[in-house]
Amino acid sequence: MSVKIGENIDLGNFPLLLAPMEDVSDPPFRYVCKKNGVDMMYTEFISSEGLIRDAAKSRQKLDIFEYERPIGIQIFGSEIDHMRQAAEISAQAGPDLIDINYGCPVKNVACRGAGASLLQDIDKMVKMTKAVVDATDLPVTVKTRLGWDDSTKNVYEVAERLQDIGIKALSIHGRTRAQMYKGEADWSMIRDVKRNPRIQIPIFGNGDIDSVEKAAAWRQEYEVDGIMIGRAAIGYPWIFREVKHFFETGERLEGPTIAERVDVCRTHLTKSIEWKGPKTGIFEMRRHYANYFKGIPNFKEYRMQLVSLQSVEEINEVLADIEHNFISEVI
Structure with missing residues (x-):
């Protein structure tokens, strides 16, 4: 019903x-x-x-x-x-x-x-x-x-x-x-x-x-x-x-791939910038990166970059790096 x-x-x-x-x-x-x-x-x-x-x-x-x-x-x-x-x-x-x-x-x-x-x-x-x-x-x-x-x-x-x-x-x-x-x-x-x-x-x-x-x-x-x-x-x-x-x-769906994680994180960032403008959008997105990539080995270094970068181009480069380097990881 x-x-x-x-x-x-x-x-x-x-x-x-x-x-x-x-x-x-x-x-x-x-x-x-x-x-x-x-x-x-x-x-x-x-x-x-x-x-x-x-x-x-x-x-x-x-x-x-x-x-x-x-x-x-x-x-x-x-x-x-x-x-x-x-x-x-x-x-x-x-x-x-x-x-x-x-x-x-x-x-x-x-x-x-x-x-x-x-x-x-x-x-x-x-x-x-x-x-x-x-x-x-x-x-x-x-x-x-x-x-x-x-x-x-x-x-x-x-x-x-x-x-x-x-x-x-x-x-x-x-x-x-x-x-x-x-x-x-x-x-x-x-x-x-x-x-x-x-x-x-x-x-x-x-x-x-x-x-x-x-x-x-x-x-x-x-x-x-x-x-x-x-x-x-x-x-x-x-x-x-x-x-x-x-x-x-009744069956468990496979979790998201690294590519999907990167894609959705990137979409979230894009929407954040569209709604709040580049400065606030990039700043407020920082609280989400660790959650999107929870479980990825040695993610700390990437996180430090993501939360310090000021431009969307540089952030996208780091996200592309993550996708490239961890594409074979299952987390």
Whole structure:
């Protein structure tokens, strides 16, 4: 049975979603993930305060492209009225949905009353969500965590109350805010939310999916409507095509060749420069090289070159060198 968000977003029978990640899931990264089969994506999370103040960085994050659809714009904030305004501004950019971040655990978000902080005040979370739902005709979805800490795991209440005021899907990261990204994600509570007979909206599981086998096993074990993959896709967008292939055939797809790694890395770089300009595009790409070539022997020397070069021509020469020198390596 097809998974639907609202009336119009049909994601097929078991969608793979790209988690919104700050400083990662920008349009260049989303492009290479889309090429590898991801079913739905989100922007990096965008500050409601930044949107209202018309901050250039926040506005730029609203950039979305037709080939990315369906795509959601994710917003976060601590003031209810500002979140309402941010939803109106975001809707004008033409996304397929608006997503609210109630999951970000980092200090400068959660300690300012936004992100996962709202897990400490469910009444405020409900009011904020209702303000966003009322501000737009687009479907509104939410991403959150199990709770603030081990003594306040309140995702059951969150799921019911947010569904009651009109959200159309819920993504749950299987950790509390206190856990940050440490320890193992606990998906058993995500399964319990899904099994709740009151819950009718799609429930997506997030946290620790880093292999084809885990995706397949957890699909069965935890009964979610789809899975959201984040960190495992950084430098490895092929995870989406590999998981899909495994679901369809039961067989593991061969990993990318060195030539493919170089090709996708080069595409990512090109898109980065197109979107941000040469200086920023080259600089921001530096965080991705080590991930694209993880496992290549003696890669450190190449990495040192890639993160120091200023021109795209020189970077492409190093990438061509990598392809030439490691073409026979299996990693």
